[in-house]
Amino acid sequence: MKKKAETVSSPVARGRPRGFDVEKALDQAMRVFWKYGYEGASLPELTKAMGINRPSLYAAFGNKESLFRKAVDRYVEITGGMFQEAMAQQTARGAVEKLLKGMVESQCSSKIRGCMLVQSALACGESGDAMKHELAMRRAAVESVLRERFERAVMEGDLPRGADAAALAKYVAIVQHGLAVQFSGGAKREELLAAVEVAMRAFPANGNSE
């Protein structure tokens, strides 16, 4: 699926070829944005991490805003795997548990703390306003997936008949984002796992047992 820029799929490959791997550069950009936020990540920091100079960045990715969007795409692509895996659990409760615990575990083995969708642009100046809304939409999209998963669970009898899927999704989103803030502040794995244990008590057990 992956291919270098020089391969057959492009119409041809004329001119001087790129001296860097676009995917790898984007990965590095993502890490910088993740760590410093949209406005906090400066062009020098980005180009340094990406190993390219400014004009190459602009030629390949547009401008800073466009690069950030692509970086967010990449982030969602990477973390989405774990998310989908969690959602695929047999029960809604299992899905949530896997999701929250998975977040804690992956965060504590990650060099960059916090969730990119939360911390990249929560409060920012005018220049970051569009990105702030963009990220809010992204978070809402995640919440929608949760809600649909829970709606399905209600229909399947996996959650109690009267369960409010939207409220449960909102709740799980809240815990996710709260965890993200904790990550950013450097909280310890064990205390977060204990808190997740508490959080799970709010989530309905299997519909059969209720």
Added chain:
Amino acid sequence: MKKKAETVSSPVARGRPRGFDVEKALDQAMRVFWKYGYEGASLPELTKAMGINRPSLYAAFGNKESLFRKAVDRYVEITGGMFQEAMAQQTARGAVEKLLKGMVESQCSSKIRGCMLVQSALACGESGDAMKHELAMRRAAVESVLRERFERAVMEGDLPRGADAAALAKYVAIVQHGLAVQFSGGAKREELLAAVEVAMRAFPANGNSE
């Protein structure tokens, strides 16, 4: 307790008197930092909101960092009232419920969305790094108060004997911060109240009933 700068308590009051109210100016600065974050709030924006010019700002508050610290103090002072009121509830559970619902209510009647302690500097460039840690400490301080409240509740038999006060405090902090992210994203009052209702299910009922 409050006093104008010209009153007797100061040694004397020589020189040209201040043409603005320091308290009011600080309030305005707080609002700007609250809305735009530490790095996102620019000096022109601050001075405009405060109704003073730059040298007056520097003379009265030091530099931007110092002003921000004072603004955070002010923020804590203001919101702390509601927090203390919540903590003063008879039961730990009542305290948490009052706290979370109070946050939702006050947020939805506030012009500025989100919690200053969360969103002012979650991810930022180098210049905001010190403030980022400062805010993490502030959040930890709130969590400590929660923990102590819960420890007391355990001793009083208000919470079950085996209850893990630290985990409960971490949990409530997580919900608080998650709510803050929702506020920032513009979530609706009703859906948040519904989610808080869910969140409360994780919190142990009175020790007598368990």
Added chain:
DNA sequence: GTATTTCTGTACCACTGAGTACAATATAGC
């Protein structure tokens, strides 16, 4: 080979950021 196309590197632009020098102004003390 030469022409064409594309990428790279240097150097720059306009703008905004935080912070400050300094003269003008307004008070208190005498």
Added chain:
DNA sequence: GCTATATTGTACTCAGTGGTACAGAAATAC
């Protein structure tokens, strides 16, 4: 009145920001 002290407004410094012009370099097309 005059002097000393402190605040104000204008105008500035200087570093850093996102973004780009342009010449040189590396590839293909012919």
